[in-house]
Amino acid sequence: MNLLEQFISNARQQALVELAYKLGEKAKQRVNVAEKTAKLPMETVVDFKEAEYLSLTLPTVYGGKALSLYEFLLVQEQLAVGDGATALSIGWHLGIIKELSEENIWDDTTFEWFAKEVASKQLLVNRIATEPATGSPTRGGIPETKAVKQGEHYIINGRKTFATMADVLDYYLVTAYAEDKETVGTFLIAKESSGITVEQTWDTLSMRGTGSNDVIFSNVDVPEAQLVELSTQRKKPAAKGWLLHIPACYLGIALAARNDAIAFAKNFQPNSLSTPISEVAHIQQKIGDMDLKLLQAHHFMYSVANQWDHYPEKRANLGPDLAAVKTVITNLANEVVDLAMRIVGGRGLSKTYQFEQYYRDVRAGLHNPPMDDMVIQILAKRAIN
Structure with missing residues (x-):
């Protein structure tokens, strides 16, 4: 079962996710190059520019798609299923463009010039x-x-x-x-x-x-x-919904690890068994645990994104919820990848498979802002007040 499909509700979302899937698959083919060079391959950047992906979060008046937060998270997660590093990178760009488009941070003339440049030349910024x-x-x-x-x-x-x-x-x-x-x-x-x-x-x-x-x-x-x-002129909103691109990325990595672990379990049959290991009780327990965690993570993240999109008057109070999403999702994502590694066993440490990369990459989410200690303090202060 594709867990992400149940969160797609219309044709526009389906088309966006399909685009992210295609670009994610292309990025995945260059993972070994990216790992060796420690760079985002220029060929991958070209793919995104040719697909006009870098203007998705621009307003439609400038040629963008004006993605809602919910849609942004859908494409971000799907892209991360292909390659987490690519998704996190492009997510920063799309998120910043969304922030500039919605919060009127720059003067109108400067933003209009820049928006047109991004749309026409598919500029990449961070x-x-x-x-x-x-x-x-x-x-x-x-x-x-x-x-x-x-x-x-x-x-x-x-x-x-x-x-x-x-x-x-x-x-x-x-x-x-x-x-x-x-x-x-x-x-x-x-x-x-x-x-x-x-x-x-x-x-x-x-x-x-x-x-x-x-x-x-x-x-x-x-x-x-x-x-x-x-900094003295900039408005400081209580919440930044676009930063949910971070947990969406790590959720995508966890989903990829889950998918690969299930595929492995269905196809691996040691000679000591008469069935693939997917029929073994403790393996099924781990698969069920992965899906339980992923369901919790998905429903939490997309529920908050829906609130952000449909109730803009409540955004100023959503800061603690957004922070909680990041902490909950990144920690659950680490737990899911760990379970996937336990299903695969020692083979998961081999470069032959991608599990060891999932394991390394998902750890980074714990160090992206906001940090867990800050989130807990935010929640505690809201509760006390």
Whole structure:
């Protein structure tokens, strides 16, 4: 049984999921290359551009599909069934485009120009905010990257870490401390700008295909007009629904592991048995446990997404629920992959199968924001208040 199918309710959703499936299958064929090079393959990026996938979350007036949060999560999960690293990477881009489209963060002229560029050229963009000294920006550290005003330009110097898709992005959204404004600003900077170097530092166990290398800015000259956000001006909504692309990705990895484990169990028959191991009681127990966890995860995530889409007046109060979705799904996803590995046994550690990659990649979800400790504190404060 395909667990995702029961959450598809109309022809538009079906078409979107089918597109994500096709692109996920193409990405899956390049997993070995991505693992060895620790980069998102450029061929995969080209596939997404040719399919006009990078404009899905843009408003229809700019040629996008204006995906709802529910639809965004459907395609994100399906894409991750093919390859989790690709899904997480592209999810950041689509989520940022959705955020910019819906929250009016930029002035209208700048956003209109950028939206048209994304649609016509299928540009790929990501925020790069994490730094060695500050850690995750969700913890509130002030960036050490500095933007110094010189006439009508800014000169930017600093280093960013965990810059997902660093090598293949068209634009970076870079946070820096703007000294003249005495606050943190975000600059829209073309990757090909002079003074930008991508350092190949991505040597992690998990999500190697995201290519989350360091980016170094050395006297990068940026026109003042490319200062697109100031933290003092930006509205701070209580909730960011688009960040559910993170748990949707790890749910997709867990679903892929579940599917592969069941296929293995139905086809593996040791000579000590007269049937495949799928008929063995303790194997069926593990399969049932996987599906129980996945049903819990799916219903929780898509229920919250439905609330976000259909009751916009409630969004300001959905922050704790969104955070809880991330924590619950990423932990359940790890449990599902662990069960899949136990079904397959020692063969799951072999590079012949993909289980060991699922096992490595799904761990990364525990380290994506928001962290479990922060989520528990948020829930506790809501309960007390």
